[in-house]
Amino acid sequence: MVTMTSAPFEYMRPKTVAEASRLLSKYGGGAKLLAGGHSLVPLMKLRLASPQALIDLSGVGELKGINSSASGLSIGAMTTYHELESSVEVQRAAPLLADAASQVADAQVRNFGTIGGAVSHSDPSADLPAVVLALDAVMKTATQRAGRDIPVERFFKDFLTTALRQNEVLTRIEVPKLPANTGTSYIKQSNKASHYAVVGVAAVITLGADGVCERARVAITGAGPYAVRAKRTERMLVGKKLAPNVIRNAAKRAGAEISGSFNEDVHASAGYREAMTQVFAERAITAAVANAR
Amino acid sequence: MPTTITVTVNGTTRTNEVDERLLLVQYLREVQNLTGTHIGCDTSNCGACTVHLNGKAVKSCTVFAVQADGGTVKTVEGLASNGVMHPMQAAFKEKHGLQCGFCTPGMIMTSIELLERNPNPSEAEIRRGIRGNLCRCTGYHNIVEAVKFAAAGTGGKK
Structure with a gap:
């Protein structure tokens, strides 16, 4: 006897995007698109998701x-x-x-x-x-x-x-395409079992010929309800030579856009995530600057 | 509402009616009676259920059998030919890369793909490559030795 972990569903494998969209319309919110399935299938097995229909995109x-x-x-x-x-x-x-x-x-x-x-x-x-x-x-x-x-x-x-x-x-x-003299880095604190990001920071830094930061993009995942740009931090980088103390001060504001809504779960407290957002922002920006030179 | 699927498993093509929500690992174990593929955590963490689907290692507890329709699957049962073990199986035997053996089929399937992609991995690359497979006995030392032994045996070739 096989235990069925998921709720029942209809399965279809369209060949085109138009057909996939038509099927989404047909089920009026009851269908889910299936890509690799490595987030959706575990949710279905836990019955945290029970779509009426699965539209497998592997044939498109x-x-x-x-x-x-x-x-x-x-x-x-x-x-x-x-x-x-x-x-x-x-x-x-x-x-x-x-x-x-x-x-x-x-x-x-x-x-x-x-x-x-x-x-x-x-x-x-x-x-x-x-x-x-x-x-x-x-x-x-x-x-x-x-x-x-x-x-x-x-x-x-x-x-x-x-x-x-x-x-x-x-x-x-x-x-x-990235501008010239741009360095990038993604650094995360990884959950030991799943390797999901407890906190992860992506940084893209463009330096001018004089070493002054011309453009900065810093984005945070893992810390809050969804990934966001750390715009306060970005503004504190642009127009400056990125000495370690400049990066550190800017990184201290990396959680500004998440403030009040840091995730709290079995893996880490909200306060810990807030602290790690600053730490990993500093590391990611520092690494990106090193790559840009 | 059952769906008819045709899957080639270890070189043999079969057509079966399955429930859409039947997992690939359940299809292999319960429909095809290939119980070499194990169910460990059933949450896509431990890798005990790893098989090759269309040539790529996958945790078969995280794929529905209907997704394999028209595809090919290789399980640990499909590795030996004419009674001769696959070099990775022989390496796990030679280096005693197992204790209780529960994780072994998944470890072997993952390690075979690892060497296909990187025939001469460093120890760090081996450890990183098998990080999706957990050994509850913590017998990683000999598992890594086995993969190294298999890599040496292939002379750096696929």
Whole structure:
């Protein structure tokens, strides 16, 4: 006798984004898109999610592949972590993304988990939301009728909540080419069992010829209900030479945008996450500055 | 509402009716009677259920059997040929890379993919490569020795 852990569901495997969107509309919120499934399936086994229908995107060719151009990378939503970490194009154009992908979970999970699934799920402890925020990515979506481009800054809305509409499919993640003299880093405190980020910080720092910071992107995951940019910190970096004390002072404000809503769970208290946000922001910014030189 | 799936497991193609929510590991153990693949934590942490799906290592407790429809699966039972163990199985035997043996099928399936991708891993790369597989006996020392032994045996080739 086999114990069925999930609630019953209907299963379908469309071939196109339009068909996937049509199915989402048909079930009116009762269906879930299945990408790699490495967040959704565990939730279904715990019956924290019980969708009426699963729409498996593994057969949709237009969601696959990494394209490199002069303006940057276009990454299909169904690209796996393993494909990201092992892609020469990603390693060259967005080493931050390749490095962060290599830090996700373990080899088996990276074989199946996808970038599109990760960002659409908006798990507060996932690595890639912070990375795509720091890279100023554009999220391309489609429905049966139309597509739109969502700037990543408007994509993550809340705990497990994004700007995606009910019948909308995330199709590609576009990562703009980085300016010259830009250094990047993603550093996290990793949960020992799952390797989810207790706190993770992505930093993208551009230096001018005189060593003055021209542009800064710092994004935090794990600490609050969803990944956010640390704009207060960014403002304290731009226009300055990034001596260690400048970085430290800026990093002290890295939790400003999360203030009052730090996560508290079995892994870490809110106060601990707040403290680690500052520590890991300092480390990530310092490493990014070192790479930029 | 059962769904008909066709899956090639260890070279043999079979068609079965399955419940959509049947997990791949349950399909392998209960439908195909291949009980070499173990269920450990059942929460995608421990890696005991690792098999190769379409050539890639996966925790089969985190995939529904319907997702494998049209695909190929390799389990620990499919490694030996004509009674000769796969080099990774032989290495685990030679280096005693097991204590109770419960994690062993998953460890072997993960380690085979590790060497396919990196034929000459350092000890750190081996430890990192198998971090999705837990040994409750904490017998990691000999497991790592076994993977090193297998890598040496292949002469750095796949």
